[in-house]
Amino acid sequence: MKHLLWAIMLLCGVGIHAQKTISGTITDTKGVPLPFVNIIFVGTTTGTTTDTNGKYQIKVPRNDGILEFSVLGFETKAISIQNKDIIDVQLAESSKQLDEVVLTALGLKRETKELGYVIQSLDAQGVTEVKSVNFLDNLTGKLAGVTINQGATGVGSSSKITIRGEASFSNNNPLFVVDGVPINNNSIFNFTNEAAAGFQEIDFGNGAMEVNPDDIAEVSVLKGPSAAALYGTRASNGVIVVETKSGSKSKGLGIDYNTSFFVDTAFQLPDFQNEYGQGNSGQFEYVDGLGGGINDNITYSWGPRLDAGNLIAQFDSPVTLPDGSVVRGGDTSVYTGLPITPTPFVSNPNNLKDFYKTGTTFINNLAISSGFDKGNFRLSFTDLRSESIIPGVNLDRQTVATRLRFEPNKRLGVNTTINYVNSQSDNRPSNGYGSENVNYSLVAWGPRSLNINSLRDYWQPGLDGVQQYSFNYTFFDNPFFILNENRNSFNRDRLFGNISATYNIADGFTATLRSGMDYSSEVRQLRRAFSSNRFRNGGYAEHDVRFREINTDFLLNYSKTIGEFEMDISAGGNRLDQFA
Numbered sequence: 001m002k003h004l005l006w007a008i009m010l011l012c013g014v015g016i017h018a019q020k021t022i023s024g025t026i027t028d029t030k031g032v033p034l035p036f037v038n039i040i041f042v043g044t045t046t047g048t049t050t051d052t053n054g055k056y057q058i059k060v061p062r063n064d065g066i067l068e069f070s071v072l073g074f075e076t077k078a079i080s081i082q083n084k085d086i087i088d089v090q091l092a093e094s095s096k097q098l099d100e101v102v103l104t105a106l107g108l109k110r111e112t113k114e115l116g117y118v119i120q121s122l123d124a125q126g127v128t129e130v131k132s133v134n135f136l137d138n139l140t141g142k143l144a145g146v147t148i149n150q151g152a153t154g155v156g157s158s159s160k161i162t163i164r165g166e167a168s169f170s171n172n173n174p175l176f177v178v179d180g181v182p183i184n185n186n187s188i189f190n191f192t193n194e195a196a197a198g199f200q201e202i203d204f205g206n207g208a209m210e211v212n213p214d215d216i217a218e219v220s221v222l223k224g225p226s227a228a229a230l231y232g233t234r235a236s237n238g239v240i241v242v243e244t245k246s247g248s249k250s251k252g253l254g255i256d257y258n259t260s261f262f263v264d265t266a267f268q269l270p271d272f273q274n275e276y277g278q279g280n281s282g283q284f285e286y287v288d289g290l291g292g293g294i295n296d297n298i299t300y301s302w303g304p305r306l307d308a309g310n311l312i313a314q315f316d317s318p319v320t321l322p323d324g325s326v327v328r329g330g331d332t333s334v335y336t337g338l339p340i341t342p343t344p345f346v347s348n349p350n351n352l353k354d355f356y357k358t359g360t361t362f363i364n365n366l367a368i369s370s371g372f373d374k375g376n377f378r379l380s381f382t383d384l385r386s387e388s389i390i391p392g393v394n395l396d397r398q399t400v401a402t403r404l405r406f407e408p409n410k411r412l413g414v415n416t417t418i419n420y421v422n423s424q425s426d427n428r429p430s431n432g433y434g435s436e437n438v439n440y441s442l443v444a445w446g447p448r449s450l451n452i453n454s455l456r457d458y459w460q461p462g463l464d465g466v467q468q469y470s471f472n473y474t475f476f477d478n479p480f481f482i483l484n485e486n487r488n489s490f491n492r493d494r495l496f497g498n499i500s501a502t503y504n505i506a507d508g509f510t511a512t513l514r515s516g517m518d519y520s521s522e523v524r525q526l527r528r529a530f531s532s533n534r535f536r537n538g539g540y541a542e543h544d545v546r547f548r549e550i551n552t553d554f555l556l557n558y559s560k561t562i563g564e565f566e567m568d569i570s571a572g573g574n575r576l577d578q579f580a
Contacts, residue, residue, distance in 0.1 A: 036144030042066040047141015134209040156395035158187040158206040163238035174238040181516025200430040247376030264359035274347040277449030279303020289473040311342035316454035359389040375406040392483040418497035485529035492522035
């Protein structure tokens with residue numbers, strides 16, 4: 001019995017050339033191992049955390065650079081790797097952390113020592129030091145106990161985040177709260193009835209990816225049952241609290257502009273064998289890609305030996321028509337019964353490398369802020385344009401964010417935050433097991449004799465829009481046909497924000513009324529061309545997807561110092577209205 005060996009592709013930035021592994025143990029000054037210490041290779045998204053015994057192992061892209069070690073309650077330490085393989089570190093306790101003020105999920109500022117749950121914070125620099133299309137990916141390796149798995153379909157795909165591991169077999173997503181108001185972070189896939197109709201699963205991204213990193217002032221992670229009590233069962237997996245940037249406190253107009261450019265490439269591809277080509281039991285001959293030849297309906301690479309001087313009929317071998325014109329062996333709808341001229345049966349070790357292209361991402365951000373006598377404001381615009389390493393896959397996103405604080409008198413303060421996001425893509429790749437997933441078709445099943453460049457002209461002569469040209473008509477589609485003709489596009493408008501008013505009733509006694517909304521409206525179009533493996537006569541689906549959530553909070557807070565004791569009492573209520 002023959003077994004198929006599955007290969008896994010690792011995709012990462014083009015700037016990585018060679019990796020080395022560094023390991024070690026992190027302890028406090030007394031030699032006690034420290035678990036969940038964040039270790040990050042400065043200037044990249046490469047990071048890890050220590051285990052429960054304080055041990056870690058990290059792969060770094062080069063022999064020089066800086067490793068940064070940080071954990072709540074201890075001083076951050078940066079160490080040059082200097083060609084070292086083992087780096088043990090001692091971290092000293094931080095007195096600064098004891099009095100640190102953080103923003104809780106309800107928007108109240110508290111000292112960390114007063115909280116009954118664990119909280120970690122990351123400032124704006126930590127979030128935007130290395131940018132990415134999905135805001136969640138910026139947090140990789142920077143927060144202890146937080147695991148982030150990037151999406152499998154490249155740019156614009158969902159990233160999964162868990163806090164302190166998996167808690168259930170289904171939903172393990174933490175609750176996201178922006179400026180005190182929950183937002184939707186569900187992963188957005190196509191509907192189950194679409195899958196039943198033949199469409200494979202499509203990842204349209206997750207909600208949190210539309211939070212703009214350039215507008216973030218601080219990110220905090222709340223852990224533990226006490227944190228969950230703030231928002232009930234919705235927060236049972238933890239809470240990610242995001243506070244956005246506010247306007248300048250000083251008068252005068254401030255203008256900030258930044259631009260970023262990234263290049264991505266397929267860094268590490270599977271190490272395939274290139275000794276045997278398409279076929280089975282050492283035999284292969286192409287006739288129609290449907291089983292009419294010798295093993296031409298399967299794509300195993302157990303066929304004849306490659307680069308051995310064999311001449312074999314293949315899908316891209318020439319066929320001479322009666323009028324003298326020449327077509328390809330795979331142009332089976334153009335000719336009948338004519339012989340295919342055998343051609344050299346050779347290896348194509350770079351067929352995957354030739355398929356993927358260089359991906360690019362441009363991010364431009366412009367922010368204007370100012371302060372005035374009774375408040376301040378900030379207005380920003382961000383334009384993101386990203387092209388995937390998968391040909392034809394892209395994501396464009398434009399974000400407008402504004403934040404205004406107004407204090408008409410000493411007792412009343414009004415805050416408002418509004419974020420508008422438009423996201424669109426001409427094509428989102430299908431994922432999962434099946435012919436619509438190009439990665440699956442090529443990585444798991446692509447024969448080693450396959451010349452990927454022969455597939456770029458994906459229509460059979462004279463049959464444009466009617467019949468595709470491919471290497472196999474039994475199970476698979478031409479990958480370029482999939483990406484150019486079987487497109488999954490979407491256009492999503494999203495508006496989220498809140499308005500709040502805080503009134504100082506008496507010394508230390510305040511009342512806050514806040515209402516926030518997260519609304520999105522999206523149009524998806526799924527197109528399938530004639531001759532598709534799953535849609536022989538073509539297919540089309542269109543959906544109008546809408547989501548709305550409104551949270552209204554009322555909060556009373558009383559603070560008083562009695563001798564050496566500080567007392568804080570909060571009480572309030574929340575009304576949630578959700579429509580999907």
